[in-house]
Amino acid sequence: MSRTPEQVAADQALTAAIEQVLLAYADDGQAWVLTEYVVISAQQRFDDHGHGVTAVGCFNRDDAVPVHRILGLVEYAATRTRKTIATLDEDH
Secondary structure (H helix, E strand, O other), X not given: OOOOHHHHHHHHHHHXXXXXXXXXXXXXXXXXXXXOOEEEEEEEXXXXXXXXXXXXXXXXXXHOOOHHHHHHHHHHHHHHHHHHHHHHHHHO
């Protein structure tokens, strides 16, 4: 699927922002080389009747990461998050 110029610019800005975050949070001041990413977002708004509507978005690098890699990244992150949660529960 071809992207619009606005989508290309947005993807470039998102990649630059993620690279900046990686560098800012790097323990030794050196970021890793960013190869792929998946950003998951939640959005809310109200429909014409005043009812809340929630949507979840999933964005990946240049809209070009294969779905099997997206699923792998998301599942791996979810597994690590579950471990963190379980460890926190054990500490309290």
